[in-house]
Amino acid sequence: xxxxxxxxxxxxxxxxxxxxxxxxxxxxxxxxxxxxxxxxxxxxxxxxxxxxxxxxxxxxxxxxxxxxxxxxxxxxxxxxxxxxxxxxxxxxxxxxxxxxxxxxxxxxxxxxxxxxx
Amino acid sequence: xxxxxxxxxxxxxxxxxxxxxxxxxxxxxxxxxxxxxxxxxxxxxxxxxxxxxxxxxxxxxxxxxxxxxxxxxxxxxxxxxxxxxxxxxxxxxxxxxxxxxxxxxxxxxxxxxx
Numbered sequence: 001x002x003x004x005x006x007x008x009x010x011x012x013x014x015x016x017x018x019x020x021x022x023x024x025x026x027x028x029x030x031x032x033x034x035x036x037x038x039x040x041x042x043x044x045x046x047x048x049x050x051x052x053x054x055x056x057x058x059x060x061x062x063x064x065x066x067x068x069x070x071x072x073x074x075x076x077x078x079x080x081x082x083x084x085x086x087x088x089x090x091x092x093x094x095x096x097x098x099x100x101x102x103x104x105x106x107x108x109x110x111x112x113x114x115x116x117x
Numbered sequence: 118x119x120x121x122x123x124x125x126x127x128x129x130x131x132x133x134x135x136x137x138x139x140x141x142x143x144x145x146x147x148x149x150x151x152x153x154x155x156x157x158x159x160x161x162x163x164x165x166x167x168x169x170x171x172x173x174x175x176x177x178x179x180x181x182x183x184x185x186x187x188x189x190x191x192x193x194x195x196x197x198x199x200x201x202x203x204x205x206x207x208x209x210x211x212x213x214x215x216x217x218x219x220x221x222x223x224x225x226x227x228x229x230x231x
Contacts (some may be wrong), residue, residue: 004160031217042223043207056218091161095217104149104168104211104219108161 002026004109006092012115018080021112024073025094033106034067034077035091043091049075050097082116089113119144121210123222130198131230138193138225140208149211150191151219152182156204164206167191178202200231 005024013019025032033048047057052069060067064083069075079086093106124139142148149168153161165176172184182193191208208222 033217035221037224043221045218045220048217050217093161097217104217105151105163105166106217106219108153110160 006109010113016081019082021077023075023092029094029096031095033093037089084116087116119220121222123225125225127226129228133197136195136198140191142210151209152193153207154204198229200229203229
């Protein structure tokens with residue numbers, strides 16, 4: 001299995017531009033998570049989906065952030081307009097409830113390093 | 118609200134030294150506890166986990182962690198570190214009845230000198 005795939009791996013953009021981050025979960029997994037990692041705040045959960053449906057988006061910082069999961073094999077995280085304080089590493093993770101059982105283990109992608117100038 | 122505190126942001130050790138990374142969490146109910154590791158240039162991967170049973174949990178690469186409920190702690194240990202253990206380590210907690218929502222600590226960067 002290829003694992004969780006994220007693209008792009010690096011993104012540099014100017015303030016005010018729209019940014020779209022992409023994630024392909026492990027095939028068959030029914031949960032998908034978006035996290036943001038910064039030095040100041042550590043690893044924060046932004047939103048997660050179960051069977052393509054958003055379950056908890058309380059971590060999404062503001063309306064400039066949106067996430068979608070149109071099908072079981074693809075999700076996007078969009079920032080519009082982007083700001084310098086959005087600079088961070090964004091991770092996607094997936095999990096299969098049936099296999100994870102009570103342990104809720106997640107499998108992470110390599111992350112997208114976003115720099116907003 | 119749940120929170121996770123990792124005591125050290127940066128740790129530098131020489132090879133063969135013993136390692137202990139502290140982790141405390143705040144949540145009064147049943148919890149699942151994790152340590153994830155991120156090696157340079159790689160993605161986060163699970164090192165070990167606790168969700169029930171023996172509070173002393175053994176993971177990959179000789180790591181272990183002990184869940185002490187009375188102290189709300191889940192410290193990570195390794196008796197003798199290697200240069201290849203250089204990585205960032207994340208403690209995480211999940212409310213046992215709360216599904217997959219998992220809270221991560223800020224991470225500890227470990228550098229092992231050869």
